[in-house]
Amino acid sequence: MNAPGNQSQSKIVRWIDHRLPVFTFMQHELYDYPTPRNLSYWWNFGSLSGIMLVIMIVTGIFLAMQYTPNATMAFDSVERIMRDVNFGWLMRYIHMNGASFFFIVVYIHLFRGLYYGSYKEPRELLWMLGVIILLLMMATAFMGYVLPWGQMSFWGATVITNLFSALPVIGPKIVAWLWGGFAVGNPTLNRFFSLHYLLPFVIVGVVGLHLIALHQHGSNNPLGIDRKGPQDSIPFHPYYTIKDMFGLGVFLIIYAIFVFYMPNALGDTQNYVQANPLQTPPEIVPEWYFLPFYAILRSVPDILFIPAKLAGVLCLFGAIGVLFFLPWLDTSRVRSARFRPVYKWVFWLLVIDVLVLGYVGANRPEGWFIVAGRVATLYYFIHFIVLFPVIGWLERPLPLPTSISAAVTRKGGARLAGASTPMEKP
Amino acid sequence: MADTAQPKPMDAHVSATRRDFLQIAATVVTGIGAAIAAWPLIDSMNAARDTLAAGAPLDVDLSHLQPGQQIVVLWRSRPIFVVNRTAPELKSLQEAAVLNRLRDPESAVDQQPDYAKNWHRSIKPEYLVLVGICTHLGCIPEFTPQPGGTLGPDWPGGYFCPCHGSRYDLAGRVFQGVPAPYNLPVPPYNFVSNTVVRIGENPAGSSFDLNDVEQL
Amino acid sequence: MSKLVLWLACAALLALGAAPARAQEAQPIPKNSWSFSGPFGTFDRAAAQRGFQVYEEVCSHCHSMNLLHYGDLVGIGYTEEEVKAIAASKQVTDGPNDQGEMYQRPGRPSDAFVPPFPNEKAARAALNGALPPDLSLIIKARADSSPIKGLSGGADYVDALLQGFKEPPAGFKMSANMNYNIYFPGNQIAMPQPLAGDDVKYADGTKATLPQEAHDVATFLTWASEPTMEERKFTGAKVLIFLLVMTGILYAAKRQIWADVH
Structure with a gap:
């Protein structure tokens, strides 16, 4: 076994590494870690997600030092952060917009996995851990949104907690238990703050498992074929460290433009009005990253003997739950959509479908929005439950290259069959 | 590899x-x-902007403060001692037997504004104004004006810190042989009338900031 | 790479475009040019001070601004001495005193703006059951008419609303104690027309026309809703310059390191 820590020049490093092999571990997993040599920029979004998690936790810890989780004081304490605390406005805007950017990055990461079949054998658990991270993120984001105790915080919390009342028999009891009272109130705010502080560290734990699972078989790649030998890999450092850092720089520029020049663009103006339990805002809309799911919730009509309310809730959770089964719903023999002439296009139908759902979710359920919402919801489930297995069976994949190195070192670089797809590395 | x-x-x-x-x-x-x-x-x-702004001067009415009594008020989250000292107490501040046992009897260390750098460490001899925080580790010393008693026959009256036994006289000057290194600080203050003292504001012409003292 | 940026930009735009179109039967809000709009915009101090005068002499009889302190007014160009004088002209409830009673004293810069009513019930009792909203954040809470929910959207709304009081058209059914305003959603607003022009005599000699007063008070309220805006934009410029340089160097280093792989 190669143990670089033991060969280090530094006596201290050798001493520590002999007892606690952290240096060997870092050498293996961060420096030498063999990575496919053909990863495109779409592979940057995994590390970007990790960095967003760190940014959110760090700013969150410092914001929590100034925030007061009490229904009468929460709103004012957030405004005190904005006005009086040194750089409070900066921490708050970074955290507030950070939620949006965290979701942007994670959604792109997820769709990358969908396009290149990164959920397929042997990465099923890697994928499922990712879906768990998504669920935890959603819970964290929802509870964090309640903390400023604005109108949308309060009414969003009311609507979302009421989802559970759709469950037969135990529903109302669960809702009262979530609230800790007769309605959303101070006890609710307190527990949401506690959980909002806890869950990110649970996410850190699951991210750790996600990385262990990743490093077991290494990254998938745009060709979707396994590495066959050393010629297919390059060490993670410096090649992907520098590539990730460059991607981070570009990402931070876009993020900074929002934080400094349009910090409220992605938020709701109603959240600058303090929560008022006696007045519902004209329209209750979740943050943009929940809109597709919100649309599914509202679109579902009565199904047979299931009332619309329960059916909507079931479909909402089902929309994420179905992701757990993708590794087995997908019957294709190849991973990458580059070699799947039919799926390559069907993938974009899903992207469009989700965007339609998001648009429907942002608008009142009136007129054609109802129809569009229902069609898009139906398609969402058909896409995964019907099209995934059927296309896998019927589709004739293109011939795969013999190896990664053969493909990328061919004359003219990575020009391959299917190389003109939009996901191609620029 | x-x-x-x-x-x-x-x-x-x-x-x-x-x-x-x-x-x-x-x-x-x-x-x-x-x-x-x-x-x-x-x-x-x-400290945030509002925290700093909240440290505005505080007026204390002394008309009900009898000789020998102390009142404690809160200014900038700190206890401020205001004492109306009796004539015998003032006399004890000048006794050589006591002065010999003090660490800094002349108030040489900057623990007070210039207008309190005198034998009584105050503007008016009878009225003492102190920040009531032990210079050892921040406890609040107890007001113990009676001479003698459990603090020993040579105790002239003053402040005794219950945490680690530091002793100060009735001008807040620290004794030798105790853990506290410096005299108790004197905050900026002035008299707006004969019976009203304003804590946190210097008399006209002075510029003293409590943050300038050697140790709070 | 440029494609990726394009995609991100599209995603951001979609998120913006997906913002709900609120039910708005009222007239579209006219767009104004504001001293504080744009990446380099700053607050026009003179306008903000005039706006504060309008707030003081007119609006503050009904509207509180609970998040503001007199000391904050240094931010729109008043000196420490002027702020002390403004604060001292107010009577602030403090206490309890040694007798256990609350008492009135002149205000200090660290005091919050004195509200016109002690509580919500008192306001409703005095004003036909209507509750005038607190104005501390009104600009940010009404920024919907701007695509990025920027401050100018809220300022445009307040500016328009103050000038939008008209006679109701024939046949329009008004509820009791309501007033007609062409820019208010639903057109019926509980607030009677607050400004008509020449409501104040400006200290700097500016003519107090209705558009001038509306413009000034909107400027003041915008500053009040985000006093840290100038610091934000100024910091942002420095951060972006740094990030551009950093990203440029990282790009060059990336090209160099990858030169032997491609």
Whole structure:
């Protein structure tokens, strides 16, 4: 076994590494870690997600030092952060917009996995851990949104907690238990703050498992074929460290433009009005990253003997739950959509479908929005439950290259069959 | 390493120095960025604007303060002692037997504004104004004006800190042989009338800031 | 790479475009040019001070601004001495004193703006059951008419609303104690027309026309809703310059390191 820590020049490093092999571990997993040599920029979004998690936790810890989780004081304490605390406005805007950017990055990461079949054998658990991270993120984001105790915080919390009342028999009891009272109130705010502080560290734990699972078989790649030998890999450092850092720089520029020049663009103006339990805002809309799911919730009509309310809730959770089964719903023999002439296009139908759902979710359920919402919801489930297995069976994949190195070192670089797809590395 | 291809040697036209320079520059600039980004977080833990603004001067009415009594008021989250000292107590401040046992009898260390740098450490001899925080480790010393008693026959009356036994006289001057190093600080104050003292504001012409003292 | 940026930009735009179109039967809000709009915009101090005068002499009889302190007014160009004088002209409830009673004293810069009513019930009792909203954040809470929910959207709304009081058209059914305003959603607003022009005599000699007063008070309220805006934009410029340089160096280093792989 190669143990670089033991060969280090530094006596201290050798001493520590002999007892606690952290240096060997870092050498293996961060420096030498063999990575496919053909990863495109779409592979940057995994590390970007990790960095967003760190940014959110760090700013969150410092914001929590100034925030007061009490229904009468929460709103004012957030405004005190904005006005009086040194750089409070900066921490708050970074955290507030950070939620949006965290979701942007994670959604792109997820769709990358969908396009290149990164959920397929042997990465099923890697994928499922990712879906768990998504669920935890959603819970964290929802509870964090309640903390400023604005109108949308309060009414969003009311609507979302009421989802559970759709469950037969135990529903109302669960809702009262979530609230800790007769309605959303101070006890609710307190527990949401506690959980909002806890869950990110649970996410850190699951991210750790996600990385262990990743490093077991290494990254998938745009060709979707396994590495066959050393010629297919390059060490993670410096090649992907520098590539990730460059991607981070570009990402931070876009993020900074929002934080400094349009910090409220992605938020709701109603959240600058303090929560008022006696007045519902004209329209209750979740943050943009929940809109597709919100649309599914509202679109579902009565199904047979299931009332619309329960059916909507079931479909909402089902929309994420179905992701757990993708590794087995997908019957294709190849991973990458580059070699799947039919799926390559069907993938974009899903992207469009989700965007339609998001648009429907942002608008009142009136007129054609109802129809569009229902069609898009139906398609969402058909896409995964019907099209995934059927296309896998019927589709004739293109011939795969013999190896990664053969493909990328061919004359003219990575020009391959299917190389003109939009996901191609620029 | 065995399953990783060794990168090919550098192309001849890219000199090694330029490659080193770029990599060092990239590392340095990223490091600087991370260091700068830490500053707002650290600074956010300093006193906020509203906290600083809330330390406005405080008026205390002395008309009900009898000789020999002390009142304690809160100013900038700190206990402020205001004492109306009796004539015998004032006399004890000048006794050589007591002065010999003090660490800083002349108030040489900057623990008070210039207008309190005198034998009684105050503007008016009878009225003492002190920040009631032991210079050892921040406990509140007890007002113990009676001479003698459990503090020993040579106790002239003063302040006794219950935490670690530091002793001060009735002008807040620290005794020798106790853990506290400095006299109790005197805050900025002035008299707006004969019976009203304003804590936190210097008399006209003085500029003393409590943050300037040797140790709070 | 440029494609990726394009994609991100599209995603951001979609998120913006997906913002709900609120039910708005009222007239579209006219767009104004504001001193504080744009990446380099700053608050026009003179306008903000005039706006504060309008707030003081007119609006503050009904509207509180609970998040503001007199000391904050240094931010729109008043000196420490002027702020002390403004604060001292107010009577602030403090206490309890040694007798256990609350008492009135002149204000200090650290005091919050004195509200016109002690509580919500008192306000409703005095004003036909209507509750005038607190104005501390009104600009940010009404920024919907701007695509990025920027401050100018809220300022445009307040500016328009103050000038939008008209006679109701024939046949329009008004509820009791309501007033007609062409810019208010639903057109019926509980607030009677607050400004008509020449409501104040400006200290700097500016003519107090209705558009001038509306413009000034909107400027003041915008500053009040985000006093840190100038610091934000100024910091943002420095951060972006740094990030551009950093990203440029990282890109060059990336090209160099990858030169032998491609």
